[in-house]
């Protein structure tokens with residue numbers, strides 16, 4: 179009798195089968211009273227002559243209409259599970275489309291039939307007449323093509339905003355498909371709202387059939403259809419957000435990670451993986467080329483792309499540069515407004531107001547960026563000092579004027595705004611600070627008597643998480659901006675990233691100072707890239723600027739105009755900024771010069787959560803790797819309490835990634851045990867975050 183070992187999704191479990199099934203086969207298996215989806219994980223083993231009491235449950239139906247999941251995919255899942263300290267089953271389950279759990283073999287077979295088989299890509303009108311490449315694009319493409327004959331290697335494409343990085347990606351894909359008709363490419367973007375524009379460009383180039391998307395905004399049937407098309411090879415190009423890194427793409431030969439620095443590539447719940455880092459690993463495993471693109475690379479990638487002297491440069495990234503904008507376009511001139519010289523309580527300085535007014539008069543667009551949604555971050559009573567604290571979190575509730583609510587952005591707790599101060603009855607409670615909603619209102623007042631060139635009123639629009647809740651509303655709002663139906667666009671980071679706006683000639687950041695003095699050592703890096711990205715939305719169309727006789731400008735209002743971050747921003751000097759940050763990080767022994775993980779624990783009481791972490795740290799003393807891994811004392815999180823749960827964390831750090839990994843994997847079983855021990859009583863959950871983004 180052959181007995182294949184099967185993995186039910188959850189953990190590795192063994193089942194008996196009448197015939198051996200190859201690893202990667204999807205199967206239904208009994209688990210308790212239910213039947214669940216599983217993946218055959220290991221080679222089947224024969225149990226002939228084994229102990230008679232090894233009674234295994236029989237495996238259910240195999241979904242053999244589907245080709246087994248490939249070895250590369252299984253290795254990726256196994257690596258991610260090991261590296262991020264999760265179970266194989268958890269990673270695999272999250273990687274498969276949810277609908278796969280419910281469909282029968284017959285239903286699957288029908289779905290598959292609907293998708294046509296793989297074939298050569300259909301030439302489209304656009305692919306027949308592609309644009310002429312710039313000199314920088316040509317050089318970069320030649321360097322990528324020349325990398326070596328096998329088509330492998332990892333590249334860091336450092337290209338200014340508007341330098342035409344997307345065109346480079348398109349050409350790399352086109353070259354690949356011309357060279358290898360069966361090959362597939364994976365192209366990742368950080369945010370769902372960037373997928374429609376990119377999808378349109380790829381479909382125009384390669385045809386509707388060749389391209390599928392994968393992101394969390396899709397319905398389950400859509401996700402299944404995309405996944406099947408990628409798995410069967412029918413889709414040649416898979417576009418998606420971080421989840422797409424786990425797609426089954428059997429003939430994967432090229433991976434592009436656009437805006438590789440973007441924090442959205444880090445999954446922040448469940449298995450806390452970095453899709454960018456997994457993409458690099460997957461590329462090396464599959465011998466696929468990897469292109470990481472950004473105007474402001476993560477300091478990790480930048481550091482990795484510089485071959486250290488005397489060291490073996492193997493495994494490092496080849497750095498490629500495209501400093502110029504397409505069509506002799508210039509990056510916007512950066513103007514710093516010293517807010518110390520403005521009258522108190524100034525929201526928008528007079529000079530900035532004038533500059534926006536001039537844009538309106540010429541029919542151009544302006545974009546105003548403020549990374550805080552809602553009307554005001556706090557509502558307060560001037561008499562007794564009451565503030566709109568959330569009763570469940572250590573945070574203030576945000577005032578949303580539009581529906582007169584106080585909303586907690588951490589736990590969601592929402593109440594109507596009280597008529598008077600709940601503490602003293604003072605009817606005069608007032609908003610403190612400013613979010614996008616209030617800024618929009620303020621701008622409407624400021625420009626209420628200004629007229630557009632056609633005599634109409636100034637049109638102000640706001641794009642943020644609140645304005646785009648309804649399905650399709652973001653698309654329609656962006657379309658209105660592209661169609662020139664908006665004069666002044668207000669928004670959060672949603673509008674700062676990626677979009678190829680054509681008529682925006684002014685971008686302003688009105689209050690970016692908060693991130694300069696954050697306790698999070700990554701905050702300056704994030705602020706710098708966000709400001710560079712925002713600047714990148716202005717003056718993208720050189721021909722339009724010339725026709726208008728306009729110059730693109732980026733305005734920054736700050737109380738710290740001499741800060742090195744703004745000095746570098748003024749010159750669009752990423753390299754200087756990166757150098758300064760890396761020097762600081764090296765001196766302080768922080769990433770990328772050290773490797774970190776967080777051990778988190780949640781409990782009803784802070785002392786319980788911290789006690790668990792400190793006991794765990796004591797237990798780790800004897801583990802291999804412990805001598806070169808620093809364990810810091812447990813501390814509360816910056817937002818200590820969310821939804822009545824107290825949160826604590828412990829930073830773990832080592833100059834050796836291998837030592838950190840060794841310690842974590844030795845720690846894992848101890849932590850599970852500790853959770854069940856008396857010390858673990860009261861701990862609601864614990865988790866490990868490897869390479870955490872914010873500490």
Ligand code: ADP
Nearest residue numbers: 309310311312339340341342343344345504678
């Ligand atoms: P990035 O991603 O680097 O910010 P994009 O790829 O969006 O820049 O390119 C900016 C704009 O320039 C886009 O509208 C794109 O269509 C256009 N573009 C790119 N390459 C060329 C080229 N070689 N000739 C003309 N236009 C180009």
Ligand code: ZN
Nearest residue numbers: 559562599602
């Ligand atoms: Zn009061």
Ligand code: ZN
Nearest residue numbers: 568571586589
């Ligand atoms: Zn709350």
